Amino acid sequence: MKTLKWNSALILLVIMFLLPVINCFGNETLDTGIDDARYNKAIHIMAMLIAGFGFLMVFVKKYGRSALTATFLLVAISLPAYMLFNNFFFFPKIHNEIERLILAEFAGASLLIAAGAVLGRLKMPQYLALGLMFVFFYMVNEWIVVLGGLNIIAKGSVVDTGGSIVIHAFGAIFGLGVALTMTTKDEHKKTIQTDSTSDRYSMLGSMILWIFWPSFCAALVPAEAVPHTVVNVVLALCGSTLATYIVSVSLRGKINIADIANAALAGGVAIGSTCDSASYSFAIVIGILAGTLSTFGFAVIQAKQQKLLKLVDTCGVTNLHGLPGIFGGLAALPIVKGISMGSQFIGILITIGIALISGFLTGKILALFGRKKEAYEDAEEFMDAED
């Protein structure tokens, strides 16, 4: 077992070492224009990836060190991987350095969503392998749905500025695909433990995501569209936050802090597709509906899903990113003038298809690396981690 782990890790190191050497030939063609507005958004997104997603996943009481380490590793593998694959494979080359960084961060965000579905049940090197495979499939989907790859959908005809479909829904459904292959009976029975400290860490992650979400959605919109986009995202998040509280206490009798930490963000997920085109009224309505849908998912659907599909979705990414992502993609239909209904539907269907199949495949491959013995616990892999 240990040997296999080491082999995989060393191979990774060699890959990371060799590919940039190949990559360097392509460097010089990059446009290095001054791009300060986008630079700041790139840093904001980095805060979301690392501290946002990282701490949101710390809600698992005994798995905090692992969740944070895995977040570091997933970011550290996905950003160079996206840049290298863009240079190396058949994807259309990106010629602006900051734009490429931001697109790589989008892939990292989607990966962190996918990893959330199986959090606590992968060994560390498996997160790395997941990252490498995920980024490739993510780029294939992005290429087909957004960039007109294979000429299935006309380039630019899917409305998805802030990535409700290709970032959020893709990541969540890919994660479900992985979870389908690797949930054991023990994991199915095991309750995920939280306490007040892990809950507060999780709220920290959620808040960091909330704060910087406008930069995520506005990162690549034209400068003149940034203000309206930003206010739309803020209003959608306000809507989902209010709706989450009301629906949570309504369905459960008391507030569930995990609902707040997660579903409050559903407005950001769902406004993605139309963040630059919705009116303020639509933005806040989308937020309210997304928060309602997501909280309903956590409170009602999740238990049924686990029973029916015999899987565990550790972080509930189906409810935070899957359903609100697809809802956001569909919400573009009544909102955006001149939208191609066909493209939008096909784009969503292709995303679901590629995510599910490639996630399932990835899960099968990850299974070759063995299994974590004790789910949701640091102590198996970390020194001095019994407390």
Added chain:
Amino acid sequence: MKTLKWNSALILLVIMFLLPVINCFGNETLDTGIDDARYNKAIHIMAMLIAGFGFLMVFVKKYGRSALTATFLLVAISLPAYMLFNNFFFFPKIHNEIERLILAEFAGASLLIAAGAVLGRLKMPQYLALGLMFVFFYMVNEWIVVLGGLNIIAKGSVVDTGGSIVIHAFGAIFGLGVALTMTTKDEHKKTIQTDSTSDRYSMLGSMILWIFWPSFCAALVPAEAVPHTVVNVVLALCGSTLATYIVSVSLRGKINIADIANAALAGGVAIGSTCDSASYSFAIVIGILAGTLSTFGFAVIQAKQQKLLKLVDTCGVTNLHGLPGIFGGLAALPIVKGISMGSQFIGILITIGIALISGFLTGKILALFGRKKEAYEDAEEFMDAED
């Protein structure tokens, strides 16, 4: 009880749902100019509101989930409320989207200060009701003191760039007004418990406020005045941080971590009025004096205030925002050339008056919604919150 709670929540939802529809007619007139410098400051302020104020209030050991959830709700209700009221009522319309967002955030900051005075003693829906009423009264005060409403003070004649008076002092005194109406005998006797974990969370909130405070004060100053403003704010914060440590250990024998987490920020509160006009020397002196005043407030005044006024100011907002805010407003008198002493005094007095009366009134109305049974504890309203 439960019915009333539900009615109020549902009414809120309907309001949130309907008002934007009215609002959308006004959207098109907004100036959507490129405004990246202000955009970044708007995000920085969002970090202060949500993660800064949020975690600062987590010092109450058993009320962390509630403090963070309340912060989310207060932000989510106040930002749209400010935008809607600006469109809907008689206030002069704001025509720049990012400027309107920043002004809404200022209202949110002031609201979070007010809520700090009664933290732990409101039920969740009461925070929402507090938010809606607060924003209206805040806007009335802003209109009269800053914008020349009712022709009492000439527009622009009160010196208060970073809001020492209309944001900090207003919020603190409004909170006191609410606290006057709703402190029970039990609450008066009850000690607020903290531990090392809640203290560290509180320091996190304090640090986030410290870090981004320059953006708060510089958010709406002209671009050429930003550098001097920013350095002034940093120097004032350095001054109050040093003074807080020295005065805390001097008055108490040992350091009180709550002094550090709170009074270290008093320089930021007090430099508000003159952040763009003070010299560096004045900035650091204002900071030192504000830190001294605030720490003295926490160490000496607070106990007397509680006894005398028979109220509990949970977060000590009187000492962090009230006294340093008024001190900052008065500090403008010797510093700013050509200042109208009359306007400055009347502005401060009107702010105190409106805040106290409207806060008291709001407290009376909130009392109609009943009371939290067990102060400073999550378990009454949150699932699985016994730890």
Added chain:
Amino acid sequence: MKTLKWNSALILLVIMFLLPVINCFGNETLDTGIDDARYNKAIHIMAMLIAGFGFLMVFVKKYGRSALTATFLLVAISLPAYMLFNNFFFFPKIHNEIERLILAEFAGASLLIAAGAVLGRLKMPQYLALGLMFVFFYMVNEWIVVLGGLNIIAKGSVVDTGGSIVIHAFGAIFGLGVALTMTTKDEHKKTIQTDSTSDRYSMLGSMILWIFWPSFCAALVPAEAVPHTVVNVVLALCGSTLATYIVSVSLRGKINIADIANAALAGGVAIGSTCDSASYSFAIVIGILAGTLSTFGFAVIQAKQQKLLKLVDTCGVTNLHGLPGIFGGLAALPIVKGISMGSQFIGILITIGIALISGFLTGKILALFGRKKEAYEDAEEFMDAED
């Protein structure tokens, strides 16, 4: 004892009070040009100083309040001290306000590194005295190595854009100098206790440093060089993060969370010197090597260093900032075209020399203020800190 503490504190206050009055005469000459891109980086660096270094040092379980308070004080003393010393002493004057703020923050970063070496073993006023002395010696080294002071090295001939040498190595070695004079036998035997909560706080600090590191390195590079610099820093951090995980688990059998929190950042330290000149390939290779070197330092060298030099380096700054800093300075030799090998070597040697001697001297002076009785514990200096 208490008297001495108070005298020192009061003298400090007088200094802080008087020097700005002198300083104000120099204010008017400052260039107050619009500088928004740099302003945002200044705020990002502030986040690194306060929340980044602050929480990274919270890994000491019972010393969290102290670590955070010390961070506040070290920042609050170093920023004004740098500005005042620049105005007051013989150093070349800086004429741009934001540039001066950023250079002051660099000094603050270096100071926090130095303090990390003796964390938990200084009393609060000693951190302040350390700060004042450190900033002066730091500026002397900066003056000689970077600005051509004393005509030893030609101005600008040492390649050190992001401060691998003059910020990171200087701070670490200065800290070692202090540690050499003040490690007691008891401290040598005492194990530094951590737990899952302090570990997660520490990871938060680490993540904040990781996120904003690109702004640290790019803060003073010309605008057109920012994008390439930023991507280089991100790639170096990705490289060190991956290498840290692999080397940590390889050398120790299991992952050590302190390795992850610290050595993952070594890529940022080492890329400093060449952040604007390295190719992507070199950047990721430098990161991988720095992460490897740093983790090897924590896992293997640290224990030997403690035994051999009879000192305790609390945060392991030798391994995070010392070795990777010097490595980064040397890495410029094969990378930068037309580099003066002599200048680079002499610059590194002078930095090591000044840091070691002035650190040792500072340690001797700090010893005059007495010693903390119980290392690594808040309770000696903080109220209600028994938990």
